[in-house]
Amino acid sequence: xxxxxxxxxxxxxxxxxxxxxxxxxxxxxxxxxxxxxxxxxxxxxxxxxxxxxxxxxxxxxxxxxxxxxxxxxxxxxxxxxxxxxxxxxxxxxxxxxxxx
Amino acid sequence: xxxxxxxxxxxxxxxxxxxxxxxxxxxxxxxxxxxxxxxxxxxxxxxxxxxxxxxxxxxxxxxxxxxxxxxxxxxxxxxxxxxxxxxxxxxxxxxxxxxxxxxxxxxxxxxxxxxxxxxxxxxxxxxxxxxxxxxxxxxxxxxxxxxxxxxxxxxxxxxxxxxxxxxxxxxxxxxxxxxxxxxxxxxxxxxxxxxxxxxxxxxxxxxxxxxxxxxxxxxxxxxxxx
Numbered sequence: 004x005x006x007x008x009x010x011x012x013x014x015x016x017x018x019x020x021x022x023x024x025x026x027x028x029x030x031x032x033x034x035x036x037x038x039x040x041x042x043x044x045x046x047x048x049x050x051x052x053x054x055x056x057x058x059x060x061x062x063x064x065x066x067x068x069x070x071x072x073x074x075x076x077x078x079x080x081x082x083x084x085x086x087x088x089x090x091x092x093x094x095x096x097x098x099x100x101x102x103x
Numbered sequence: 104x105x106x107x108x109x110x111x112x113x114x115x116x117x118x119x120x121x122x123x124x125x126x127x128x129x130x131x132x133x134x135x136x137x138x139x140x141x142x143x144x145x146x147x148x149x150x151x152x153x154x155x156x157x158x159x160x161x162x163x164x165x166x167x168x169x170x171x172x173x174x175x176x177x178x179x180x181x182x183x184x185x186x187x188x189x190x191x192x193x194x195x196x197x198x199x200x201x202x203x204x205x206x207x208x209x210x211x212x213x214x215x216x217x218x219x220x221x222x223x224x225x226x227x228x229x230x231x232x233x234x235x236x237x238x239x240x241x242x243x244x245x246x247x248x249x250x251x252x253x254x255x256x257x258x259x260x261x262x263x264x265x266x267x268x269x270x271x272x273x274x275x276x277x278x279x280x281x282x283x284x285x286x287x288x289x290x291x292x293x294x295x296x297x298x299x300x301x302x303x304x305x306x307x308x309x310x311x312x313x314x315x316x317x318x319x320x321x322x323x324x325x326x327x328x329x
Contacts (some may be wrong), residue, residue: 077152089298
């Protein structure tokens with residue numbers, strides 16, 4: 004097992020998610036949608052943290068989340084960032100064994 | 104109420120070429136039988152930046168890692184979806200976008216065909232009503248059966264949900280009702296229900312009579328409750 008908990012892994016994912024949302028906010032017409040969308044997914048992350056935050060994260064889970072973070076850090080186009088504001092949390096939640 | 108082929112303008116001709124690409128039908132067939140996580144894999148890869156399969160396998164341990172089911176057929180399908188999705192991702196942005204659109208339409212058509220038979224499922228059709236000007240945009244997929252017609256608009260992502268499409272679907276439903284016809288209308292979105300709900304919550308266009316099929320509920324298209 005890795006030395007981290009689900010909370011550690013999700014905190015790292017949420018930090019990267021914040022950067023992604025800031026990129027998506029670059030599309031002015033979608034500013035409020037971007038914020039509503041990120042709020043909705045953060046709420047889901049919070050639910051998982053309450054129930055499973057102190058659980059150990061497996062190596063596979065940590066590596067999956069790091070790989071997903073690496074993927075969104077490659078994104079430069081704000082339109083693609085908005086697509087990933089929905090896709091990234093789903094991948095992270097599946098990786099920790101939670102329903103998106 | 105009657106159905107009619109859409110006009111074959113230049114855009115339609117180009118798009119028909121994308122729709123007819125054998126890779127689209129093959130990939131759609133994989134996705135029609137896929138699990139929700141396999142569909143998420145396809146969505147991620149086709150939206151992605153990197154085309155290294157190893158990284159994507161790492162990102163989805165429940166499909167490729169020790170937490171996978173261990174079912175050889177499921178693993179083979181996951182690998183086939185990954186390969187097909189990477190082939191889409193490797194194309195230019197414009198073609199990638201067109202292929203993704205064609206894919207979700209074809210997945211919808213294939214799932215509907217399981218329920219109503221392929222002969223009843225049509226693509227790129229207009230729906231005409233007496234005394235009502237025809238809509239410019241055809242419906243992506245229709246089910247044409249007497250007394251139980253259906254019209255579907257397909258979107259790759261929740262962001263594609265907008266007032267125009269919601270009005271078009273709801274108008275068709277109400278015009279059909281005015282003619283004492285039954286027309287079920289629905290959006291098919293290759294994205295999470297949660298993201299679709301956020302998008303729909305922001306819309307003032309009528310959508311109470313429009314069914315939503317999301318990434319998690321696509322299989323319902325093939326079921327009796329669709």
